[in-house]
Amino acid sequence: MTTVENGVNVQALLEARTALQGAPEAAQFTWRATSKWDHGVHSTTRVQQFFGLGAEQSHKAESVFDADHPAVFAAEDNGITPIEYLLVGLAGCLTAGVASVAQNRGIQLRSVDAVVEGKHDIRGILGADPDVRNGFNDIKVTFSIDADASKEEIEALVAQSQKRSAVFDALTNPTDVTVEVA
Amino acid sequence: MDVTTVVIGAGHAGLAASHFLRERSIDHVVLERGEVANSWRRERWDSLRLLTPNWQSRLPGHRYEGADPDGYMTMGEVVDFVERFATVTAAPVRTSTTVTSVSYSGDRYDVLTSTGAFRARTVVIASGACNRPVVPAFSDAVPAAIEQFTPFDYRGPEKLPDGGVLVVGASATGVQLAAELQRSGRPVTLSVGEHTRLPRTYRGRDILWWMSTSGVWDQRYDEIDDLTRARRLPSPQLAGTADRSTLDLNTLTALGVQLVGRWAAIRDGKALFSGGLRNVFALADLKQQRLLDTFDALGVSDLPPPERFAPTTVPTASRLQLDLRSGEIRSIVWATGYRPEYDWLDVPVLDAKGRLDHDGGVLASPGLYALGLPVLRRRKSTFIHGIEDDARDVVDHLAAHLAHRP
Known part of the structure; x- marks a missing residue:
C-alpha cells in the first residue's frame, strides 16, 4: 500500500482504542463550556478545560465564541x-x-x-x-x-x-x- | 461419577463434539436440560425455517437426503435432523438433566446437575448462543396497556392483539416477524438500527452458496480484523421461504411496513427513534454491494450476469416519535438479540460483558472448551454446517490436553 498522508495519526487512535477497551474508566470524558451574558441576546462562551483519561486536561489555548441573533431578528449580530x-x-x-x-x-x-x-x-x-x-x-x-x-x-x-x-x-x-x- | 469429558448441551454443537470424542474413544456424557435439540423444539416461532438451504445443512457424516435440496428446513425438520444424528452417532445423551454448577479444583471439573454429580477432566460448553432474549432496559417504561413479546414467547401473529405492532430490530428475526405480522393484517412499524442486507439468491444461486464458494465462510477467527464486531454481528436479513424470495427493507416497505430509526429512548410515554435511518440504509447498501462485487470478481462461469439492487428506499417522512399511549401500538415484539447464559458456570472465564472469553473455543481454564458460538473459529461457526470443523479442532485440542496431562 502506498503511504497516505491525510495528517491523522490513526496509529495513535487505534492504540487508544485497544488501551481503553481494558480501561473504561479512563475513557470517561467531560467537555465543558462556560458562558456569560453580555447584553441583549448576545453571550460569550469560553472553552478550554476538559476532563479525560482520569485527569484535568486543557486545550493549548482558550477559544471564545460569541452567540447572538442576526439583524432580521432585531438583534446586534455580534456572532452566529x-x-x-x-x-x-x-x-x-x-x-x-x-x-x-x-x-x-x-x-x-x-x-x-x-x-x-x-x-x-x-x-x-x-x-x-x-x-x-x-x-x-x-x-x-x-x-x-x-x-x-x-x-x-x-x-x-x-x-x-x-x-x-x-x-x-x-x-x-x-x-x-x-x-x-x- | 468420574468421566473424562462432560459435554453440556445436546444441540448440534454438543452432538458434533460427542461424535469426535467417540472417534477418539474418549469416554464422555452429553448433558441436556430438556430433549435433544431442545431450543429448536421450544424456543423458536412456528413459521421459522433455517436460513441455510438443505444441501448446506450437514453434520459430521450426516447430510440432508430429502427431495428438496434448495429448500429450508422447518423447525420440526431440524429437530428430526439433529435427532437422527444423535441416534446414528449413538451419543451418550442424558436428557432432562440440568447443569446447576461447574467448578474447577484439583485438576478436575465438578459438574453438578439436577440428576447427579460428575467429576470430569474436561468440559465442553455447548449450551447455545441464544439462551435468553435481550431487551433494552427502557422496555420497563412501556405503558402497561401494550403487550410485549420476545422471540421466546412469540409463536405466531394470532397470539398478538389486533392493532398496530412495533417490531424492534431488523435482523433476521425482526424482518421475518414484521413481514408475517403485517400480512396478518396488523399494521407494523419496524424500528431499524444497523443491519446486514442480503438478497436470498444472487445470479441464480442461494446467497449462502456464494458465502461458501467465495471462501468468506472459511475465514478463520484469527484472520478477522475486528473479531469482537464479527462475533456480535446479528443475522443477516434473510428468510427461508418456499419461493426463495428476498426479505429486505424494500420488501417490507412494499408490504406496507412503516420503517423508523433505531429506538433510542422512551420519554413522557413516547418512543423516540433515531434520525439516523438514512445512514444505516447507506451502510447496509454499500456493504451488500461490496460483498456482491467480491462474488462477481470470482469469475464463476455459466451463471446469469451480475445483478444490481435498488438502494433501500428512505421513507418520505420517517417518524422520530410515536405516542405509546395513543392506542396506535397494541403490542411490541423485541427482536433485539439474544445472549447466552452462564449463571451455572463457577469458573472465571467470562469477560466484563458476561460472555465466554475464549480463543477459538479454548478457554483459559485448562481442559475447558466452548462450541456453537458465533464465529467461534470461522465465520461459518454460526451455522449448523460450521460445527464440523470447529468440533474437530476443539476435540483435537482437548485430546492433546488429555495426552499432556495423563
Whole structure:
C-alpha cells in the first residue's frame, strides 16, 4: 500500500482504542463550556478545560465564541446564532471522521468540502404555532470530496464517518439534558 | 461419577463434539436440560425455517437426503435432523438433566446437575448462543396497556392483539416477524438500527452458496480484523421461504411496513427513534454491494450476469416519535438479540460483558472448551454446517490436553 498522508495519526487512535477497551474508566470524558451574558441576546462562551483519561486536561489555548441573533431578528449580530453552532459541530465532526477513516483505509484525500443546511421553522421558538418544534426540522449535509478512491469508496467513507460521529449521534438521538440553577 | 469429558448441551454443537470424542474413544456424557435439540423444539416461532438451504445443512457424516435440496428446513425438520444424528452417532445423551454448577479444583471439573454429580477432566460448553432474549432496559417504561413479546414467547401473529405492532430490530428475526405480522393484517412499524442486507439468491444461486464458494465462510477467527464486531454481528436479513424470495427493507416497505430509526429512548410515554435511518440504509447498501462485487470478481462461469439492487428506499417522512399511549401500538415484539447464559458456570472465564472469553473455543481454564458460538473459529461457526470443523479442532485440542496431562 502506498503511504497516505491525510495528517491523522490513526496509529495513535487505534492504540487508544485497544488501551481503553481494558480501561473504561479512563475513557470517561467531560467537555465543558462556560458562558456569560453580555447584553441583549448576545453571550460569550469560553472553552478550554476538559476532563479525560482520569485527569484535568486543557486545550493549548482558550477559544471564545460569541452567540447572538442576526439583524432580521432585531438583534446586534455580534456572532452566529446558537443553533448555527450545531451546524459547526456537525460539519467539524463529520469532516474529522472522513479524514480519519480515509487515513485508516489508505485513501489519499485532496479536498473535503461540506455544505451543512439546517431547516428551521422559527414559529416554534416564537411561540407562533404550538405544533411547530423549536429545533431543526431536518439537517442536510452535502459532501464534495476529491480523493484517490472510487465513488463507492467515498460514499463508504462518509457513511462510516456518520457511524462513528459524536455530533451526528447527539443530533439524531435523544440525550438526557439537565438544566438547573446553582 | 468420574468421566473424562462432560459435554453440556445436546444441540448440534454438543452432538458434533460427542461424535469426535467417540472417534477418539474418549469416554464422555452429553448433558441436556430438556430433549435433544431442545431450543429448536421450544424456543423458536412456528413459521421459522433455517436460513441455510438443505444441501448446506450437514453434520459430521450426516447430510440432508430429502427431495428438496434448495429448500429450508422447518423447525420440526431440524429437530428430526439433529435427532437422527444423535441416534446414528449413538451419543451418550442424558436428557432432562440440568447443569446447576461447574467448578474447577484439583485438576478436575465438578459438574453438578439436577440428576447427579460428575467429576470430569474436561468440559465442553455447548449450551447455545441464544439462551435468553435481550431487551433494552427502557422496555420497563412501556405503558402497561401494550403487550410485549420476545422471540421466546412469540409463536405466531394470532397470539398478538389486533392493532398496530412495533417490531424492534431488523435482523433476521425482526424482518421475518414484521413481514408475517403485517400480512396478518396488523399494521407494523419496524424500528431499524444497523443491519446486514442480503438478497436470498444472487445470479441464480442461494446467497449462502456464494458465502461458501467465495471462501468468506472459511475465514478463520484469527484472520478477522475486528473479531469482537464479527462475533456480535446479528443475522443477516434473510428468510427461508418456499419461493426463495428476498426479505429486505424494500420488501417490507412494499408490504406496507412503516420503517423508523433505531429506538433510542422512551420519554413522557413516547418512543423516540433515531434520525439516523438514512445512514444505516447507506451502510447496509454499500456493504451488500461490496460483498456482491467480491462474488462477481470470482469469475464463476455459466451463471446469469451480475445483478444490481435498488438502494433501500428512505421513507418520505420517517417518524422520530410515536405516542405509546395513543392506542396506535397494541403490542411490541423485541427482536433485539439474544445472549447466552452462564449463571451455572463457577469458573472465571467470562469477560466484563458476561460472555465466554475464549480463543477459538479454548478457554483459559485448562481442559475447558466452548462450541456453537458465533464465529467461534470461522465465520461459518454460526451455522449448523460450521460445527464440523470447529468440533474437530476443539476435540483435537482437548485430546492433546488429555495426552499432556495423563
